[in-house]
Amino acid sequence: METIKLILDLLLMVGMAYGFGFLYYGLYRNITARVHGRFGPSIAQSFWDSIKLFSKETSTSFGWMFTAGPIIMASGAVMTVLFTPWFNHGDHLLGLSPYGNLLVVLYFMVLGPLGNALGVGSSGNPFGAMGVTRGLTRLLALEMPFYLALIGLMIAGGTADIHTLMSQQSVTSNLMAHPLLFIAAFVSFVGFLGKSPFDVVGAPQEVYSGPAAEFGGKFLALALSQSAIFSFAKLLLIVDLFWGGADTLWELIFKTFVFFVAAVFIGNVYGRFTTAQSVEFLLKVPTVIAIVGLLRV
Numbered sequence: 491m492e493t494i495k496l497i498l499d500l501l502l503m504v505g506m507a508y509g510f511g512f513l514y515y516g517l518y519r520n521i522t523a524r525v526h527g528r529f530g531p532s533i534a535q536s537f538w539d540s541i542k543l544f545s546k547e548t549s550t551s552f553g554w555m556f557t558a559g560p561i562i563m564a565s566g567a568v569m570t571v572l573f574t575p576w577f578n579h580g581d582h583l584l585g586l587s588p589y590g591n592l593l594v595v596l597y598f599m600v601l602g603p604l605g606n607a608l609g610v611g612s613s614g615n616p617f618g619a620m621g622v623t624r625g626l627t628r629l630l631a632l633e634m635p636f637y638l639a640l641i642g643l644m645i646a647g648g649t650a651d652i653h654t655l656m657s658q659q660s661v662t663s664n665l666m667a668h669p670l671l672f673i674a675a676f677v678s679f680v681g682f683l684g685k686s687p688f689d690v691v692g693a694p695q696e697v698y699s700g701p702a703a704e705f706g707g708k709f710l711a712l713a714l715s716q717s718a719i720f721s722f723a724k725l726l727l728i729v730d731l732f733w734g735g736a737d738t739l740w741e742l743i744f745k746t747f748v749f750f751v752a753a754v755f756i757g758n759v760y761g762r763f764t765t766a767q768s769v770e771f772l773l774k775v776p777t778v779i780a781i782v783g784l785l786r787v
Contacts, residue, residue: 500572503585504719507571507726510743511718512537514725514750518685518757525758536714543711552613559609560705560712566601567720573598574726576742578656578735591650592640595727599682602720603629606713609705624765625691628681631769632688635776636678639671642784643731652730659734670783672732677776679728679749681768683721685757688768725749 516533523530573590576583607626610618643664647655655664665672681688705713725746729735736742763771 507719507722511722540714546707548707555612559605562605563602564716566598567716569598570723628768631772632678632681635674635780638780639675642671642787646787656735663734665732674776674780680753687760687763
């Protein structure tokens, strides 16, 4: 019975992350369109597009690595969701979180960009290679302040266990107790979501469709799905680490939505950075803030 319960719990976590991820992505497209003075697609359009793409045949392949790339990407997104607890208490939507900690989650978060680079690199498309190069360069700069901020949290809490870090925020959230660490992590978080001003990787005006240039059919569907799941997983993680997690589903939706709207606001206010500008900004501003916050801890 326990095994069946765990399997159902895991399937529910992935399914809900898939749904919420596409819901937020649809809202992002809709809100951005209204800011630009136009009418965007329906909120559910991205979800239906992914379903439609799964039913299409893939006409182009560049070998086994091109096939394995999206699978590795999706594996990283799914495992991040499964090892990130959804709630503070209860027996549901905990997944595999009792068997892992923050270091495990950070490891799985790297699988997405790694699979992307391996799959796209095998296609030989110059636009894809350009997007991957930009993405990996930006990723190194994004990880620096994010990892420093999380190291600060682990030092302050004396643990790498996400559940313990959540329970320690019953009185004061880390957002209030360690504001410098939160600011540094949140700037990186916006970049991890692929939102402006850090969206140069797939900027259509510059590199066509970036890493996804050769993806189509099921490959593209898998890439879109992992992006949606990954985005919600990162929202879960930032809520758990800095806002004390949640006790109910409605509380979780509210908290993730707040961070989502903040990221959308930043993306619609600031123009797109070039790769060099992104790296320079990330190393000079949030990294320095994270170092100061770490020294303060």
